Amino acid sequence: MSQKKKSSSTAVNLISGGTAGLFEALCCHPLDTIKVRMQLHRKSGAVKNPGFVTTGIQIAKKEGITGLYKGLGAVVIGIIPKMAIRFSSYEFYRGLLKDENGNISTGSTFIAGVGAGITEACAVVNPMEVVKIRLQAQHHSMSDPLSVPKYRNAGHAVYVIVKEEGFGTLYRGVSLTAARQATNQGANFTVYSKLKEFLEDYHTKNGNNGVIPSWQTSCIGLVSGAIGPFSNAPLDTIKTRLQKETKSSDPNDPLLKQSSAQRILRITKDLIREEGVAALYKGITPRVMRVAPGQAVTFTVYEYVRGGLEKMPLFTTEEAVIFDE
Numbered sequence: 001m002s003q004k005k006k007s008s009s010t011a012v013n014l015i016s017g018g019t020a021g022l023f024e025a026l027c028c029h030p031l032d033t034i035k036v037r038m039q040l041h042r043k044s045g046a047v048k049n050p051g052f053v054t055t056g057i058q059i060a061k062k063e064g065i066t067g068l069y070k071g072l073g074a075v076v077i078g079i080i081p082k083m084a085i086r087f088s089s090y091e092f093y094r095g096l097l098k099d100e101n102g103n104i105s106t107g108s109t110f111i112a113g114v115g116a117g118i119t120e121a122c123a124v125v126n127p128m129e130v131v132k133i134r135l136q137a138q139h140h141s142m143s144d145p146l147s148v149p150k151y152r153n154a155g156h157a158v159y160v161i162v163k164e165e166g167f168g169t170l171y172r173g174v175s176l177t178a179a180r181q182a183t184n185q186g187a188n189f190t191v192y193s194k195l196k197e198f199l200e201d202y203h204t205k206n207g208n209n210g211v212i213p214s215w216q217t218s219c220i221g222l223v224s225g226a227i228g229p230f231s232n233a234p235l236d237t238i239k240t241r242l243q244k245e246t247k248s249s250d251p252n253d254p255l256l257k258q259s260s261a262q263r264i265l266r267i268t269k270d271l272i273r274e275e276g277v278a279a280l281y282k283g284i285t286p287r288v289m290r291v292a293p294g295q296a297v298t299f300t301v302y303e304y305v306r307g308g309l310e311k312m313p314l315f316t317t318e319e320a321v322i323f324d325e
Contacts, residue, residue, distance in 0.1 A: 010088055016305035017083030020298045025075045027297055030068035031290035032075075033059065035283035036136045039240040042274070049275075052286040063139065071132035073154035078128035085123050087302070090116035090189055110190045117185030121178040127170040129177060130243045131157045137244050165247035175260065176239035183235075184228035188295060191224035217303050218296040225295025229287045234280035236287065241267045 034056045041049055050058065059067045093115040097108035104112075134157050138149045151157035161169050196212065199220070204210040229236075242263055248256055258266065271279050 010084075012306055012309045013087040013091070014080070014084040016302050016309060017087045018080035019305050020300075020302035021079035021083035022076065023301045024294045024297045025072065025079055028290045028294040029072050029075060030056070031286040032132075033068050033070055033136050035286040035290060036071075036133055036240055038283035038286065039237045040137055040244055041282070049279075049282065052283070052289075055286075070138065071135035071154070074128050074131040074135060074157070077154055078124050082120050082124040082128070083298075083302075085120045086116050086185065089119040090185070106190060106194065109193055110186045113189035114182040114186040116189065117181035117183070118178045120185075121181040122174060125181055126172075126174045126177040127158075129239075130161065130170050130172060133240055133243045134161065169247065172245075172260070173239045173242040173264075176235050176242065176264065180228075180232045180235045180239065183232045184291075187227040187231065188224045191227060192220055192295075192299060195220040195223065214300055214304065218300045221296040221299035222292050224299075226288055226292035229284060229291050233284045233287065237280050237282050238264060238267055238271070240283075241271065 031052075034052050037055050037059065038049070038052060041055075056068065063070075090112055093112035094104060094109065097112055098104045131151075131154050135151055135154065138151060151160060158170070196217075199212045199216055200210040203212060245263075250256075255263075268280075
């Protein structure tokens, strides 16, 4: 079903997407920190891997409650361009894939989402995650002034990483990040747009002018956001291990000669050999708990802010809106 409406301008995508991303980060970042620590944890002997509740409690006890927000600065700095690129590029790819009647198939919607995921991964997400993971991996107490970490904040982390390991380190694991974001956003946009289309038709038939209540927007965002993590958990775990590795200062270290593909293969083989295939799904619980509600928050805030901005003539143009089909 295709409808013509006023479309969101780039400014609307920037403001509403950035606002949505900021709310998502503030609400869900502690779960991301727990997920990263679980993925980095190495099993020792008969000691079991700690669950997400235990991991969270350990971080809070040893590093303070603020320890759960390590790396938040890197996320906040990158969230506005990330969300702007995500929604703007999705709209761009979606426009290219429409047929002569302005309609778009489910498969093309998925491809547009994949394109948006790859675009945001290469432009913003990978450098942001390298910095975030380095900050989250530090076990210092943020409440103890005598506990001095290697990376003091996001800006300092970027400086130290580039100085010691080179600018290319910020793009370590970009292929895995792109694959993860592609599957995430392909599934996310496809499921969200189809569920939204269904609800719009339902509310139109019931005399509500196709207006979807915010709680239903949150529900379909929750459902669409939960799909991605299950499909690409191994990629995310391997990516986290890869991006956490620091460059050796020993010029004779054989690891320095490994290509990105060889590093990925080595990390995967070591992880499976030492801890089993199940280790590829480390952190899946907090990741789903973070991503699914995160998408619920993102789409709800995005739709709310966009709806307000689109009432202002300054921000609108006469085209097809990105999610209507």
